[in-house]
Amino acid sequence: MPAYTPLTDEHLAFLRSCLSPDRVSTSAADRDLHARDQSFHAVRPPDVIVWPETTEEVSNVLRYANRQRIPVTPWGAGSSLEGNPIAVNGGIMLDFARMNRIVSVRAEDFQVDVQPGITRIELNKALARYGLFFTPEPGADATIGGMIANNAAGVKTIKYGATKDNVLRLEVVQASGAIIRVGTRARKDSSGYDLLHLFVGSEGTLGVITEATLKLAPIPADFSAVLAAFESVEQAIQSVVDIVGAGLEPSALEFVDKETVEALNRDKSMSFVVAPTVIMEFIGASDTEGLQMALEICKENGATNFAAAVGREERNKLWEVRHHTYESLVRLHPGFAQKIMDVAVPISRYPEIVLFADEVLAQHNLLGYKFGHAGDGNLHINIIHDPTDPEQLDRVERANGIIVERAIALEGTATGEHGVGIGKRRFIIQQHGPALDVMRQIKGLLDPNCILNPGKIFLDADDMTDVSSDRA
Ligand code: 2HG
Numbered sequence: 001m002p003a004y005t006p007l008t009d010e011h012l013a014f015l016r017s018c019l020s021p022d023r024v025s026t027s028a029a030d031r032d033l034h035a036r037d038q039s040f041h042a043v044r045p046p047d048v049i050v051w052p053e054t055t056e057e058v059s060n061v062l063r064y065a066n067r068q069r070i071p072v073t074p075w076g077a078g079s080s081l082e083g084n085p086i087a088v089n090g091g092i093m094l095d096f097a098r099m100n101r102i103v104s105v106r107a108e109d110f111q112v113d114v115q116p117g118i119t120r121i122e123l124n125k126a127l128a129r130y131g132l133f134f135t136p137e138p139g140a141d142a143t144i145g146g147m148i149a150n151n152a153a154g155v156k157t158i159k160y161g162a163t164k165d166n167v168l169r170l171e172v173v174q175a176s177g178a179i180i181r182v183g184t185r186a187r188k189d190s191s192g193y194d195l196l197h198l199f200v201g202s203e204g205t206l207g208v209i210t211e212a213t214l215k216l217a218p219i220p221a222d223f224s225a226v227l228a229a230f231e232s233v234e235q236a237i238q239s240v241v242d243i244v245g246a247g248l249e250p251s252a253l254e255f256v257d258k259e260t261v262e263a264l265n266r267d268k269s270m271s272f273v274v275a276p277t278v279i280m281e282f283i284g285a286s287d288t289e290g291l292q293m294a295l296e297i298c299k300e301n302g303a304t305n306f307a308a309a310v311g312r313e314e315r316n317k318l319w320e321v322r323h324h325t326y327e328s329l330v331r332l333h334p335g336f337a338q339k340i341m342d343v344a345v346p347i348s349r350y351p352e353i354v355l356f357a358d359e360v361l362a363q364h365n366l367l368g369y370k371f372g373h374a375g376d377g378n379l380h381i382n383i384i385h386d387p388t389d390p391e392q393l394d395r396v397e398r399a400n401g402i403i404v405e406r407a408i409a410l411e412g413t414a415t416g417e418h419g420v421g422i423g424k425r426r427f428i429i430q431q432h433g434p435a436l437d438v439m440r441q442i443k444g445l446l447d448p449n450c451i452l453n454p455g456k457i458f459l460d461a462d463d464m465t466d467v468s469s470d471r472a
């Protein structure tokens, strides 16, 4: 780990003069609010939080921090799930709450330019009057900057792609303070190395995003969502594989296991049939051919019950309930922590990974709720455990390791959408092999003093203690 300079009064005086005193805070309350994300990784407050209002201010802070060797961590909404914005080495936190403007809507191009601090829900509210929306939909109301940094995805990815597929251009401030623009507003581009996608998903370790041009889609006039309940997990996930295999184009295709359905019923007073369930949504009315064919496939695979979420309100409620699965589980297991898993595999291997996960959880005597974006081959498992019990923690880590390693062996990934952050660092060594060295070289080139969000993505020997530092 590089040697960082502890923050001094002189540094603080610089930050106050560079921004303004009211946009620099070292108060315990502000530091606490920025000490953790939604994960259970060890809490660590930054030494100071600053709220920039312009790209120039971000540039000035970075140039200074780089010279002084002070770590800088960008902060959006704190909704990530892998410790991605935790300032594990302290230093300066850049909170983008004041850079949350829509810079320009170009409806004729289906594009919008935004500052990174705007949240996805706020943005989509403003875009609704143009009949447009930004499609990536992780459950949380993350900021756009955070979504880009993490390459967030969610229930709509099967139809519209992940965040990386919906970003056209970025303004990025480098560690040196230099401001660059990568990508283009054209729909296609073959002009050299694809730097745009180097920054998307780099978790704030290569540069800081200060503006983004996003691709938009028209808001569909009609959706039809149906829940299909099955007797077995096998039947449910085989239906997902068959729906994808038939080339149908759902706008969402989710798997939710029986335990998760039961948990949502209890927490949200819903009355879904308690069974392994596939939630599918198609754009269009309920007689849409794709939906009808998908229902046929489910029937052939033995679906025992169908429930339609008719109308926009009912459908929105369904997704709201699904989006808050994690929070529902928190409420149902007070005092317990959740290890959140996010493996993804090729769709043909989805049944294998789900059934394998079941076996591993049973062998380790663990309760894990399974659900996820099945149409993308993405499986979440939230493993409930007592974070104060080292023996349980050890079992959780072992089970997690075995399942993630199997997903990688099936030519999948340790993380489909939550990012590497802190918790997935040990797995990407196996996943990327020698390509990880190339990533290190890129990191060294763009951030030679390692000031940008240190302690993420790469596992250094002296960071090993963080591997199982999940806590309540
Ligand atoms: C979701 O799909 C989020 O709801 C969170 O990615 C996943 O809690 C989780 O495991």
Ligand code: ZN
Pocket (backbone or CB within 6 Å): 139, 153, 154, 372, 373, 380, 417
């Ligand atoms: Zn998810």
